[in-house]
Amino acid sequence: xxxxxxxxxxxxxxxxxxxxxxxxxxxxxxxxxxxxxxxxxxxxxxxxxxxxxxxxxxxxxxxxxxxxxxxxxxxxxxxxxxxxxxxxxxxxxxxxxxxxxxxxxxxxxxxxxxxxxxxxxxxxxxxxxxxxxxxxxxxxxxxxxxxxxxxxxxxxxxxxxxxxxxxxxxxxxxxxxxxxxxxxxxxxxxxxxxxxxxxxxxxxxxxxxxxxxxxxxxxxxxxxxxxxxxxxxxxxxxxxxxxxxxxxxxxxxxxxxxxxxxxxxxxxxxxxxxxxxxxxxxxxxxxxxxxxxxxxxxxxxxxxxxxxxxxxxxxxxxxxxxxxxxxxxxxxxxxxxxxxxxxxxxxxxxxxxxxxxxxxxxxxxxxxxxxxxxxxxxxxxxxxxxxxxxxxxxxxxxxxxxxxxxxxxxxxxxxxxxxxxxxxxxxxxxxxxxxxxxxxxxxxxxxxxxxxxxxxxxxxxxxxxxxxxxxxxxxxxxxxxxxxxxxxxxxxxxxxxxxxxxxxxxxxxxxxxxxxxxxxxxxxxxxxxxxxxxxxxxxxxxxxxxxxxxxxxxxxxxxxxxxxxx
Amino acid sequence: xxxxxxxxxxxxxxxxxxxxxxxxxxxxxxxxxxxxxxxxxxxxxxxxxxxxxxxxxxxxxxxxxxxxxxxxxxxxxxxxxxxxxxxxxxxxxxxxxxxxxxxxxxxxxxxxxxxxxxxxxxxxxxxxxxxxxxxxxxxxxxxxxxxxxxxxxxxxxxxxxxxxxxxxxxxxxxxxxxxxxxxx
Numbered sequence: 042x043x044x045x046x047x048x049x050x051x052x053x054x055x056x057x058x059x060x061x062x063x064x065x066x067x068x069x070x071x072x073x074x075x076x077x078x079x080x081x082x083x084x085x086x087x088x089x090x091x092x093x094x095x096x097x098x099x100x101x102x103x104x105x106x107x108x109x110x111x112x113x114x115x116x117x118x119x120x121x122x123x124x125x126x127x128x129x130x131x132x133x134x135x136x137x138x139x140x141x142x143x144x145x146x147x148x149x150x151x152x153x154x155x156x157x158x159x160x161x162x163x164x165x166x167x168x169x170x171x172x173x174x175x176x177x178x179x180x181x182x183x184x185x186x187x188x189x190x191x192x193x194x195x196x197x198x199x200x201x202x203x204x205x206x207x208x209x210x211x212x213x214x215x216x217x218x219x220x221x222x223x224x225x226x227x228x229x230x231x232x233x234x235x236x237x238x239x240x241x242x243x244x245x246x247x248x249x250x251x252x253x254x255x256x257x258x259x260x261x262x263x264x265x266x267x268x269x270x271x272x273x274x275x276x277x278x279x280x281x282x283x284x285x286x287x288x289x290x291x292x293x294x295x296x297x298x299x300x301x302x303x304x305x306x307x308x309x310x311x312x313x314x315x316x317x318x319x320x321x322x323x324x325x326x327x328x329x330x331x332x333x334x335x336x337x338x339x340x341x342x343x344x345x346x347x348x349x350x351x352x353x354x355x356x357x358x359x360x361x362x363x364x365x366x367x368x369x370x371x372x373x374x375x376x377x378x379x380x381x382x383x384x385x386x387x388x389x390x391x392x393x394x395x396x397x398x399x400x401x402x403x404x405x406x407x408x409x410x411x412x413x414x415x416x417x418x419x420x421x422x423x424x425x426x427x428x429x430x431x432x433x434x435x436x437x438x439x440x441x442x443x444x445x446x447x448x449x450x451x452x453x454x455x456x457x458x459x460x461x462x463x464x465x466x467x468x469x470x471x472x473x474x475x476x477x478x479x480x481x482x483x484x485x486x487x488x489x490x491x492x493x494x495x496x497x498x499x500x501x502x503x504x505x506x507x508x509x510x511x512x513x514x515x516x517x518x519x520x521x522x523x524x525x526x527x528x529x530x531x532x533x534x535x536x537x538x539x540x541x542x543x544x545x546x547x548x549x550x551x552x553x554x555x556x557x558x559x560x561x562x563x564x565x566x567x568x569x570x571x572x573x574x575x576x577x578x579x580x581x582x583x584x585x586x587x588x589x590x591x592x593x594x595x596x597x598x599x600x601x602x603x604x605x606x607x
Numbered sequence: 608x609x610x611x612x613x614x615x616x617x618x619x620x621x622x623x624x625x626x627x628x629x630x631x632x633x634x635x636x637x638x639x640x641x642x643x644x645x646x647x648x649x650x651x652x653x654x655x656x657x658x659x660x661x662x663x664x665x666x667x668x669x670x671x672x673x674x675x676x677x678x679x680x681x682x683x684x685x686x687x688x689x690x691x692x693x694x695x696x697x698x699x700x701x702x703x704x705x706x707x708x709x710x711x712x713x714x715x716x717x718x719x720x721x722x723x724x725x726x727x728x729x730x731x732x733x734x735x736x737x738x739x740x741x742x743x744x745x746x747x748x749x750x751x752x753x754x755x756x757x758x759x760x761x762x763x764x765x766x767x768x769x770x771x772x773x774x775x776x777x778x779x780x781x782x783x784x785x786x787x788x789x790x791x
Contacts, residue, residue: 081734082620096776100620103651151654151711195714206690206710233715240658254650 044570058546058585061399062562062576069565069576074546074558075397075404081390086536091117091528092261092502094536098524099255101538106254107140107246108517109538112524117261119360120511120528121504124333126497129263131487132276134329134339135284136249136256137515138480142291143242144518144584145420145473146299149466150235153581156574157306158220158228161213163196166226175227178305181297183234184227192230216568217575220309228306231298238294241287248284249276263499268491285484292477303470304442307463308449317462317579319561321348322414323422324544326523327359328516329479331486335359339479340516341432344411345425348460353429359514364411368523368539371408374401374548382410382551385525385537386510408547408556409539417557418520418544419583420469421459428456438474442467462561465582504531517541519584545583558583609641609664609762612719613753614649616656616670619777623678623729623742627669629775630749636773641763656708665721665760667753668705671729671742678730679741681748686722723756725749736777 044064063071095113168189175184250256269275327342342356369382378391427435446454508529520541527535547556615631617624628648635646712718730739
């Protein structure tokens with residue numbers, strides 16, 4: 042008989058992700074993803090000045106502040122057909138890259154590594170052997186015996202104190218944990234080091250954006266950074282040099298530590314390349330514009346349907362006509378009023394809570410659809426689409442990752458294997474490695490452009506008398522983000538944000554098609570259903586935007602065990 | 608000189624959750640603090656809070672809280688009281704993560720020695736840019752608690768001779784809104 046497990050929130054007031062699964066013979070037979078809180082923040086924006094919208098959207102979420110700020114100014118600029126000066130494009134690109142690198146480092150080490158790494162095995166590791174292993178994988182200079190020993194001592198101190206602190210909620214000793222003590226120590230040591238490098242990436246955001254966590258330098262039409270090569274307070278050579286040094290350190294960490302760790306750990310869990318595939322429609326928009334009109338980009342976009350990598354479609358621009366016309370939101374299974382799917386420009390956010398009912402309505406997340414289909418977004422979509430299009434930078438790091446996995450696992454790793462839970466982790470590392478290289482490129486582009494004597498950072502926006510609409514997109518760390526705006530009389534008439542986690546966490550649609558989280562969980566094997574580590578591995582691989590906690594219920598709905606998760 | 612942070616936490620678009628940023632901005636506009644004291648509107652930083660509290664001698668956080676008492680009540684929590692609670696499960700980087708952040712910072716030896724959470728019990732967290740009346744009325748008490756902590760720590764502060772306008776840019780009523788009950 043099927044056993045029902047609900048993974049439900051107990052946190053404070055942010056939006057929560059809830060996962061319900063049915064388990065049959067230790068395998069997931071049914072899944073529902075839902076968000077338990079309505080925010081409706083878009084309604085706050087109506088009637089406001091479009092030039093102020095980014096200040097508000099930056100507050101949608103405290104972790105992805107910059108991405109919502111950027112998508113918002115881009116939406117207004119798209120509506121006004123405004124060109125953006127080169128300096129502003131490069132400064133924005135650097136901020137977006139630095140933010141994404143920070144986000145990817147934190148996601149892998151602080152948020153999801155402990156799904157795969159067993160902290161309580163670490164006291165058994167041998168720091169000398171760990172150092173030898175690390176040297177065989179990477180030239181990283183901080184892979185020393187002393188660093189490993191220090192990290193091991195920290196864990197031993199925590200373990201012997203009986204106060205596990207941050208590690209209190211792990212599935213230690215779970216049968217799905219399979220790394221050797223030495224590899225566990227290696228990964229944990231990098232978990233500690235990652236804290237330093239994610240901070241350096243954030244410092245770059247702060248230096249260019251003038252503040253973190255909320256950047257201050259954006260404006261519709263460009264940026265507000267004063268460029269003055271000789272001034273210490275403006276963006277001059279001193280500050281640019283500090284930024285370069287920070288970026289170089291982060292780039293080295295990404296290439297020599299994060300990328301290497303993901304490939305090595307993935308190789309040691311190679312069976313997880315067969316689990317967690319789900320929706321094989323992928324969507325990504327081009328990003329990192331290289332000119333003022335947004336006609337050339339460093340990162341490609343497009344879409345793939347039904348996993349058909351050889352038939353990938355291309356978006357030429359970040360507000361491609363096909364993209365603009367193909368997005369709708371379905372509320373059949375979401376707690377909103379409305380009949381047919383609506384395009385975001387005419388979208389409505391009219392709440393109608395009816396309680397969780399898996400057959401009817403069960404989520405506050407709408408179901409965005411592209412040409413009527415659920416789409417998976419995020420690094421995996423970005424990498425598969427780039428790979429399919431033969432994008433050189435994507436191919437460079439994707440092939441490097443696949444070769445590394447092949448070498449360690451002793452298998453022939455192919456792009457097809459990326460349709461999986463581990464594929465999402467590998468793709469995020471591939472994307473980070475690409476972004477790291479692009480960080481240095483865009484720093485150089487900015488410096489070269491300033492050296493030509495171009496100090497322009499802003500074009501004045503002009504509002505037409507008639508109603509206009511625009512879409513601002515950003516290929517954010519979690520995937521395709523789009524802000525949709527309608528402007529009339531210099532005021533916001535309508536505003537809708539279709540965010541990456543809405544695509545991935547979407548409920549079923551009117552046709553009954555699962556969203557990506559739901560589809561990815563089906564047929565997942567569980568070693569111990571009451572400790573659904575495997576479910577968390579797959580959900581975490583998407584880098585979800587909402588909090589959740591775990592309870593286990595028997596079919597009658599009575600709580601039988603509290604499940605600990607990290 | 609203390610190396611100190613006074614940080615307001617919360618989402619300014621979700622009603623009473625905006626009280627932390629609101630008070631941080633009031634303090635900034637109306638008071639001067641000795642060198643080394645940073646006043647910040649931190650938004651909802653989740654685990655990124657670790658970068659804000661790391662390496663500080665002392666931290667005061669101002670945040671809305673949920674508790675079964677009258678909205679507008681001001682409750683104080685010291686570091687030891689916060690971390691003795693079991694860390695909530697964290698699946699997403701967006702969850703508040705206060706406990707894990709403090710525990711992590713302490714484990715890596717970079718946590719603040721003193722940490723006080725000034726919690727204001729909220730009434731409504733619906734999407735809105737304004738505070739409820741009960742929460743607004745609690746501002747003087749919350750600020751008095753912050754000053755009490757500064758005095759305990761020996762940190763100097765005084766009212767500005769020429770107060771700036773508090774930058775409560777999100778407030779729906781008007782941009783210069785200062786609650787009538789609050790006068791430094």
